[in-house]
Amino acid sequence: MTKPSPPPSLSPATSGIFPLAADEKDPHASSSFPLDPSPSVSAATSAPFSDPVRFAMHDKAEDEALFLPRSAHLDRSRDTLTARPPVAILGAGWFGRALCQRLHQAGYTVHVGRRRPTAAGEGVAGGSFPLPVLPTTYFDAIESARVIFLTIPHRAHPAFVVDYAAALAGKILVDVSNPDEDLPRRSPSPGGGPRRGGSVPWRQPAYSIAEQLAQALPQTQVVKAFNTLSAYQLEHDIGGPSPQVLVCTDYAEAQREIMNIVRTLGYTPVDAGTLRMARDTESINFRFFPGWWGAVTFTVFLFLIFFLYDLVALHLLPGANNSSHQFSDLPYRTIGKVMASTALVLLASTNLAGVTANLWQLAHRTAQRPFPAWLANWLAARKALGLLAFMLVVFHVITSAMLTNGPAFALAGAQVANAQGSLLLATLGVILYGILCVTSIPGVGSALSWTEWRFIQSTCGWWALALVTAHSFILRLPQWQDHSYYHRNMPPLSILTFIPAALTLFLKVVLLLPPVAEYLEMIQNGR
Known part of the structure; x- marks a missing residue:
């Protein structure tokens, strides 16, 4: 959550000193998201122990909700259950389970897809799959919702795309994965990201995982989001009163829909730019005290x-x-x-x-x-x-x-x-x-x-x-x-x-x- 903007007559420039988060395992790093966009000119001269980004991401429309506890956000969402569209989660690893719990608590109808949905010991109330929903197949989950969260490890993406590209046409696919290591993210050509369609560029480290998905799925609206949160943060509701979630995509409609979901879960959505910016967001979890x-x-x-x-x-x-x-x-x-x-x-x-x-x-x-x-x-x-x-x-x-x-x-x-x-x-x-x-x-x-x-x-x-x-x-x-x-x-x-x-x-x-x-x-x- 960001600090409310100062009144016009109180410029931060005169106000202070130094600006003092098996096959379907969790694809996330455990570190929290350390957002560090460039501060505005006025905010850059703010107080000593302040963070220079505290003014940069202020959303005036959310002032009334900024000081509500996370539970208040979730309780408020249950009052409008009819407005919650169904969502699907592909992958039942640690992150998929934690995300399913949060979405279900927020009033969403959640369809969880996995490769072997009938594994022994799984049930609604207990067993090895302690979720309030029964898992189903990837195909059934994809057909049940327009917004789909892909929580399988990125190494499984090539095979996944081959099997489910047709079913994902016209859907919004949210990629939450991170690479195994911080690879160089410079584009090999001034043309920007890879072209959509054609061969799948799975071995091009200059591009982000989300960009590679977008090229392999030209009929799907790919969004990069939630990759800066860990399963532990989702499950235990940690990370501050309103942690920020970066959203990268080339589609305005998909961005609005995912940002609404982010707000419903009690987080603060941040427009991080086009899908090309996912190269930066995927490297966030590899940062080690940036700026220090x-x-x-x-x-x-x-x-x-x-x-x-x-x-x-x-x-x-x-x-x-x-x-x-x-x-x-x-x-x-x-x-x-x-x-x-x-x-x-x-x-x-x-x-x-x-x-x-x-x-x-x-x-x-x-x-x-x-x-x-x-x-x-x-x-x-x-x-x-x-x-x-x-x-x-x-x-x-x-x-x-x-x-x-x-x-x-x-x-x-x-x-x-x-x-x-x-x-x-x-x-x-x-x-x-x-x-x-x-x-x-x-x-x-x-x-x-x-x-x-x-x-x-x-x-x-x-x-x-x-x-x-x-x-x-x-x-x-x-x-x-x-x-x-x-x-x-x-x-x-x-x-x-x-x-x-x-x-x-x-x-x-x-x-x-x-x-x-x-x-x-x-x-x-x-x-």
């Missing part, structure tokens, strides 16, 4: 740079090693400090991305011009950067709590109050960042109104950065004023990491000045 590798690489790079800097400045330079900085501190105290420094820069970078986008809009005097690739990628990585930063913060908090000779214990007099005050600010900042992390979970963020979500992701996000920056300033100011910490004119690491955070907050204050804020709002509203 850049953030992880940047985090590791920062950590190594800061660690080497601290190592050289405090341990390797002549005269740098002293009683306060021993090599024995490296495994715990030094690494904890470096992680805190890395986390502060990461947190600043998540906020700085939105500020940079605002400055870019001001410089070009428009919010309609697409961002350059580097800025778009930066905006898209904000959620990953923020969560990685929070992970480092938690590590720093644990190490600080376990070190009984930390800064609060080493100081005396008025410095104790300063140290304790900085720790109080850090505690408040960590709590706020924890709230941001929790609301970045789709199931939690989807339950919030736009105003609530904007307050947490934007207002609380900026206050969290201000608190942890103030913590660093108050705690480390005595060291910055002590020249003994400047070994060979190398400033302490805390100064280098404080600068990006302070610069980010300064730029945000500039953007909040009434003349600047009013002009930016005018640009974002298109005036």
Whole structure:
């Protein structure tokens, strides 16, 4: 489920920081569908832990149903049973059974076809086929409905097409299968997908499974859908309040009918384009943390740079090693400090991305011009950067709590109050960042109104950065004023990491000045 769109006067560009699913076995991967379409220009500058796609797929007509539990969708569907056309499911594997259960609960008359429908032990209420319907043959199931779900493994498609192509003429065939591995999906020719009719291109990995079916069945309206859900998700009703289902097809009528079924089951249908786009949807289940590798690489790079800097400045330079900085501190105290420094820069970078986008809009005097690739990628990585930063913060908090000779214990007099005050600010900042992390979970963020979500992701996000920056300033100011910490004119690491955070907050204050804020709002509203 996507976050309701903001009011026109509240542009997401000014609202936040980083955008913090035997022969008929289940053909689905177990991973949930990680939809990642390109965000709109305005949504790209939204709040820190938000997902940049939360505004991109908003369907205004479904606002009233967005906050209903899944059971409410199903109960409502039973009130209009006469409007439910019969559907057929070919294949009684795990996914076929789970889909049959969901469709039956939604009020559909379901006909399940399988190769051996009279296998021993099968019945309506129990046995090896615990479904409220009796299985039948493929032919009988195809003849009983216009919409047919093909849930057999894709390796069985060639033989299936040879036997049932004539019976499928004029039908809507929904392919739910996925390939066994993530094959390259580039078309071998600029002409796009394979031609309909002719020989069956079962050995062309450049095309999707659905495209191959469409070529082999030119008289059938082939649709790609439900392949991003697993049998476990269907059966146990998991994946968030309203998981999205991508629908790819070349036929408008078939698209409308399948999208209606998707809505009836309590999911959110997404028009993913023509059948050619099935090449992308079939690769979704093979994605491994897409969009995170850049953030992880940047985090590791920062950590190594800061660690080497601290190592050289405090341990390797002549005269740098002293009683306060021993090599024995490296495994715990030094690494904890470096992680805190890395986390502060990461947190600043998540906020700085939105500020940079605002400055870019001001410089070009428009919010309609697409961002350059580097800025778009930066905006898209904000959620990953923020969560990685929070992970480092938690590590720093644990190490600080376990070190009984930390800064609060080493100081005396008025410095104790300063140290304790900085720790109080850090505690408040960590709590706020924890709230941001929790609301970045789709199931939690989807339950919030736009105003609530904007307050947490934007207002609380900026206050969290201000608190942890103030913590660093108050705690480390005595060291910055002590020249003994400047070994060979190398400033302490805390100064280098404080600068990006302070610069980010300064730029945000500039953007909040009434003349600047009013002009930016005018640009974002298109005036």
